Amino acid sequence: MKKQIHLNAFEMNCPGHLSHGLWAHPEDQRTRYKDLSYWTQLAQLLEKGKFDALFLADVLGIYDTYEQSADPAVRLGVQIPANDPMLVIPVMAMVTKHLGFAMTASTTYEQPFSFARRMSTLDHLTKGRIAWNVVTSTLQSSAYNFGLTDSVKHDERYEIADEFLEVCYKLWEHSWDDDAVVKDWANQLYVEPSKVNFIDHKGKHFSVPGPHLSEPSLQRTPLIYQAGTSGKGKELAAKHAECVFIGGYRPEVIKRNVEDIHRQAALFGRKSGHIKTFGVLTVITGRTTEEAQRKLADYSSYFSQEGAVLHYSANTGYDLSEYQDEDYLQYTETNHGQSLAALFTKDAAKPKTVGEIKHELGQIGNRGLLAVGTPEQVADQMEQWIDQTGLDGFNLMQVISPGTLQDFVELVVPELQRRGIYRKEYETATLRQQVFGGTSGRLPEDHPAISQLRKGNTHDAITY
């Protein structure tokens, strides 16, 4: 059997996400983001297209680096207004049977005890279709809103994330035995107390005795997504993530990152087959090359370069309004998110001028791979990237919503299925099984949540 491509859709609970300015396009429906029906229709479309999951991004702050002001982001609607991602998942679960839901949540601003219960609740309600995209949060404006005087230092953020995950694993995997819930009506025994364990976690950042409040769900631990490109970020992904999200548009750089993740994961004792990698892909398709190109030109006329530039400024910490177009932007590791700086400078053979960077940012699909063409051309391109990079699939970005995905599901999905590289039907299973196969929705034994932590050894720490 040929290698199967896995697909997620990449969206956010706001009118903007990454298609800056496209809310003004007459076909874009993202301004309906406050309506339940917007989300149920999107979920039904994705299930029709046999996607693994809808991946919901999130940001708990505002982009105020560019021109040292929040005004440009507010004016252009760049990820503000933005609502909570978690709360649209239950309705999407109700109208689907197989589609998974990956939600972004930050280990810097959540509390593991209540967060773990929320994820267990979602895993129960969706019958094992939940994934968690682990982020550590970079924005200073977020930090201020949580009472911190500055964003938590980069390395400390990852240390906190590591311990946060450890607490969650203890709650999800090691607090309740599989057979703890007895429901023995005659003896008034709902749960066998000897099978519910306190976790007694006492660490540097968290102290959580437990027990977990939720009984075991189908997956216990949600499928773990992570997008790490910095040194520490890659380490976190290699250690914990099952699905790793890799930005960039140059196949040789993506290939290097894919290999890095697998190599580092092996150092943590994890099998290569237990990690899948996903590129970021924008697809604009039509029945003819001309139709696809016409759509690209149409969408591009709405795309806001300023929106992309201010987003880049906030993500990298470089206020591009302070540079001349001829200045060179040299990549340096900062406290702030460096994925975009890496994407646009490290990816290239040489540093780029600010003018060149702005030009690139002004293009549709600026954050990853872009395929424009007929279904055959797009499928060829996708197969070629998979071959060149070792990626297992893609997170598909929408230009207009849900139009971009409608086109993809209608035109490209049948072509991928015809080639035998994409599922024709779901297997009835949890999200983890949809992505990795197997007979159980649970984490594999080589995952640190299992291999490094044991029930009863409540003072274990994940160390390597």
Added chain:
Amino acid sequence: MKKQIHLNAFEMNCPGHLSHGLWAHPEDQRTRYKDLSYWTQLAQLLEKGKFDALFLADVLGIYDTYEQSADPAVRLGVQIPANDPMLVIPVMAMVTKHLGFAMTASTTYEQPFSFARRMSTLDHLTKGRIAWNVVTSTLQSSAYNFGLTDSVKHDERYEIADEFLEVCYKLWEHSWDDDAVVKDWANQLYVEPSKVNFIDHKGKHFSVPGPHLSEPSLQRTPLIYQAGTSGKGKELAAKHAECVFIGGYRPEVIKRNVEDIHRQAALFGRKSGHIKTFGVLTVITGRTTEEAQRKLADYSSYFSQEGAVLHYSANTGYDLSEYQDEDYLQYTETNHGQSLAALFTKDAAKPKTVGEIKHELGQIGNRGLLAVGTPEQVADQMEQWIDQTGLDGFNLMQVISPGTLQDFVELVVPELQRRGIYRKEYETATLRQQVFGGTSGRLPEDHPAISQLRKGNTHDAITY
């Protein structure tokens, strides 16, 4: 027009809630709490019965006071396992048009910035049907799970709650102007930046510059519920709550509490008509007195006195296993929740023995009013209590779910409607309008969120 009765259903996302042991009853369906369909069916039933709202309790800890062990609570399933209440609301909103949803969340363990966004998201998705039951959390086991060495002191909890509410009000009411969202396609102006205000809150417990991430929802501030019986709790309720939840079963004590709330609210400049009070009521009804009594006897045979006693022990901080039945339990103010201690000792003319308290706890409906009888008898009783106490309505507890509410909706609701004291149809409106009428779903001008805080005066504090 006669005074209209308002009704909420009182439930929790767990198999137990307050009907300890009833999960063993063959007709009880609460063990389906992990299924979306359990909640959608319950919501549809309540909307058929023209209820104001489903009120969801919550606890972020475990009851381990009794016998100084968590085992009895685990064994009997007393509010463990328990899932997050927030996540079942979106699906219930999807299958209803008018029913409101009151969710419990603690000001001690949430962060106001992200919490305010979650509530705004729910208010958007439900189109203005969200209420928040403000609690401050009393359990030591909760405190430990949030890294605290002891539960936050009683008075400090209320001080934190007061500031938490202030931050939320600033985000909900004063950050975005009503006309901030412009969606001016031609000029790439999604939001007018001058109409989005930083709140710049700097207080003793929270520092939140804002702005709020969500655009204004129909209600902006969710309808505020509170149940306060201690001195500080009553003060918090009188200052902030629109719907006040009053426990107890002796009409003269309820009456005194109702009057207290209105008197204290007046001191805060609030109109009496902007506060409604709700008693706690269990109704067991049948077509004949005998049928109702048979149900009571049947349910009582499943009710777990031990479950009620351990719940009481955790809520009051008195481990009843340490007392003899002949001991007298004298009410004293403690760091822990005193509502039940107050209920069972202060309510009475004299202190009670532990044996008497245990006996009372072993009865169905032990936390409030109990009506058992035909629809006419129940309606008579409800009318009488309303007359005697000044209450505006009731939070209805279920013995078996959804059977208790099915009986009520089928038998008692038509009787209340026939008497002209209960709505026959919903008006199309927000939850706040369903409860208070009026043409707007927004907070009234005399509420401290409006009267005490003004846009631009970002350093205001609510002081009285």
